[in-house]
Amino acid sequence: MSALDERVTALQSAIEAAGDVIDPDVVAPAEATFSHAQERLELSTQHTVVVLAGATGSGKSSLFNRLAGLDLAEVGYLRPTTSTPLACAWGPAGATELLDWIGVARRDQIARRSILDAPQDDAFEGLVLLDLPDHDSVVTQNQEVVDHVARYADLFVWVLDPQKYADAAIHARYLQPLATHAESSVVVLNQADRLSETDLKIAVDDLELILEREGFRGVPVIATSATSGKGLPELRAEIGRRITSKRASQARLVADVRQVARRLADAGGVEPVPGLDRPVRDALVETFVQCAGVPQIADAVEESMARRAVVATDWPLIGWVGRLRHDPLRELGFGRSARDAVAEVMPISPSVQRARADLALREATEVATEGMSRPWRASVVDAVAGESARDVIDELDEAVAGVDLGLKQRPLWWTAVGALQWLTFLAVVGGLAWSVAAAFGLVDPDPWTGAPRPLGMSLPLVLIAGGLLFGIALTLFSRWLGGVGARRAGARAEKKLTEAINRTTERIVVARLRSELDRYDRWRNGLSTAGR
Structure with a gap:
């Protein structure tokens, strides 16, 4: 490729990358240069x-x-x-x-x-x-x-x-x-x-x-x-x-391309920009995490799992009472997202969240484009954070709604403990029934001769006391274990939600910004080659 071909190709690449960023009156001479060079070389070399x-x-x-x-x-x-x-x-x-x-x-x-x-x-x-x-x-x-x-x-x-x-x-x-x-x-x-x-x-x-x-x-x-x-x-x-x-004709055309490239550089700027570095990106993701209500959803998941553990592993009578308590995530799967379910406990209103996310996105984009000329910066900000971009909060809501929070999972130990609780409940109920029947002389409170009598209690009283004590101990243990599991479930939910928001940010913000910055790099590199 000759020096002229290289410069013309580079200048064309720069103009294509700029699109409508640069004033058409400034771009027109460059386009005329293409036509002029092509016609000149076609007519005679x-x-x-x-x-x-x-x-x-x-x-x-x-x-x-x-x-x-x-x-x-x-x-x-x-x-x-x-x-x-x-x-x-x-x-x-x-x-x-x-x-x-x-x-x-x-x-x-x-x-x-x-x-x-x-x-x-x-x-x-x-x-x-x-x-x-x-x-x-x-x-x-x-x-x-x-x-x-x-x-x-x-x-x-x-x-x-x-x-x-x-x-x-x-x-x-x-x-x-x-x-x-x-x-x-x-x-x-x-x-x-x-x-x-x-x-x-x-x-x-x-x-x-x-x-x-x-x-x-x-x-x-x-x-x-x-x-x-x-x-x-x-x-x-x-x-x-x-x-x-045979250099005169090419030298003149090369000079034309160089002149046009320098004029475009003066009009559109060719200063390097910092781009979206890791700290700025992480801060943006953290803002999105807050705006999407991830901490509140994680807390709700933890609370919901703790309540479900109580219902599943508490002594049956206590568990039935727990079923009456409000669970913000109980209605999930019926057209509501996790964010909707916890909206009433969100610290800020949805409109404020949307404005906060938009502001954070605009600030991050401006930091990434610092040093750009005004036309380029305005174009990039509009493409990433302007009206032409999809509403970030809506995208984040979709990402949050698509996360499996693990609420349908039921740990095996819940079933095991629940079965033991029912055994204790049946022991207590059986002991009570036996004691009542014995009081009316319908049954013998001590049907087996030589049976052990702890603390001098009859067998029905042993069933009642043992069932209650074991049920209380099992309830206390299961509540502690349920709390540990609930905290882990909340942490897992927060991690999954954060990862979903991270991926969404990469897809709708970082990728779009990277595409715009790549355009700007093609512009800069093209003008650098054409104008040197």
């Missing part, structure tokens, strides 16, 4: 378009005639004589299609070979030389022609004269805006025959200093005289070198 541009009386038309070897351009010193661009093309095939694209009239196109049957000039093979109207002409149309044709030049030959080489008209209007095109420029100080050698050296040194300040450091400055021929061999050699290297 064998021609080098060299334009002679200068002020009135600088002698560029005379210089054009000397380079062409023919008196083609009308020469004048007191007023502009070139009103339309004049082109001379070297090569048997000419450059008609290319010149038509540039906008040079057919009557002003001259083929240096074949038509005029001039001697072959291998050094200029493929050269298309244009003599432009004077840039400082009072005729507005002439200035428009210069501006138009300058867009198509592969190599600028700026023709200056000793009297006006520092003229602001050419420096401010053309040279300074084209500082990015230094590699596609040659500066000629014409009419050198009018100065002494000493004065000429002073003028050339002064001109080089001016050009260096304007970004043209290292640009060749050639002193010429169309009258005496001074400097013409050097100028022809420089033009020939650019043609032979």
Whole structure:
């Protein structure tokens, strides 16, 4: 891939990444650059378009005639004589299609070979030389022609004269805006025959200093005289070198891409951004956890499991009373989420939770995009936390509702303890029934001779006392064990809910923000490659 292809591809990638972030008026020149580069390369890669541009009386038309070897351009010193661009093309095939694209009239196109049957000039093979109207002409149309044709030049030959080489008209209007095109420029100080050698050296040194300040450091400055021929061999050699290297056309297009890329960078910014680092992300997840009511749900799960343990393992009469107590999670599975079930004990209202989550999301996004230009930052914040993003609280509610809190699970020890409690209950009931029947003489309180009598109690009293004592002990133990299990269930529920919120945050916030930051990176990297 050539340097031009690489830059054009990078610039295109940057513009595609930006989308509608950047003002269309700023992007339009870049899109025009794509079209221009493509059309130029499709028309011809064998021609080098060299334009002679200068002020009135600088002698560029005379210089054009000397380079062409023919008196083609009308020469004048007191007023502009070139009103339309004049082109001379070297090569048997000419450059008609290319010149038509540039906008040079057919009557002003001259083929240096074949038509005029001039001697072959291998050094200029493929050269298309244009003599432009004077840039400082009072005729507005002439200035428009210069501006138009300058867009198509592969190599600028700026023709200056000793009297006006520092003229602001050419420096401010053309040279300074084209500082990015230094590699596609040659500066000629014409009419050198009018100065002494000493004065000429002073003028050339002064001109080089001016050009260096304007970004043209290292640009060749050639002193010429169309009258005496001074400097013409050097100028022809420089033009020939650019043609032979086949770099002039690409260098100009590369400069165009570089210029557009730098303008886009100024408009859209290319500063690095911190991104969503781990502490900021964790703080955002913690805020979402609070807004989704995870602590309250975990507490409700713990309370619900403790109550269910009581119902399942307490002495039957006490367990029946426990069934009458309110359980906030009892109705789950009937269209209510865990968050809805505990809404009445939430510390803040749903609207405040929503606003709090939105604010946290916006603050995290702003921290992640610190350093971005205003257009980019506004675009990213809108994409992640604006109206175009789904309501985060709704997503979190869905994530919470989809978590299995383990409420349908029934530990095996509940069944075992429940069975023992029923045995103790039956022992107490049986002892009471036996005692009542014995009191009415219906049964013998001591049916077995020699049966043990703890503390002198009869067997029915042993059943009653033993059942009550064992039931109380078993109840106390099961409540302690149930509390441990309930706390573990609450911790598991909190962990599951937090993980669900973490995944949701990764999916709807982090992934979306990462996508936007990737766009910005493509923008930055593309402009960096295109503008270097």
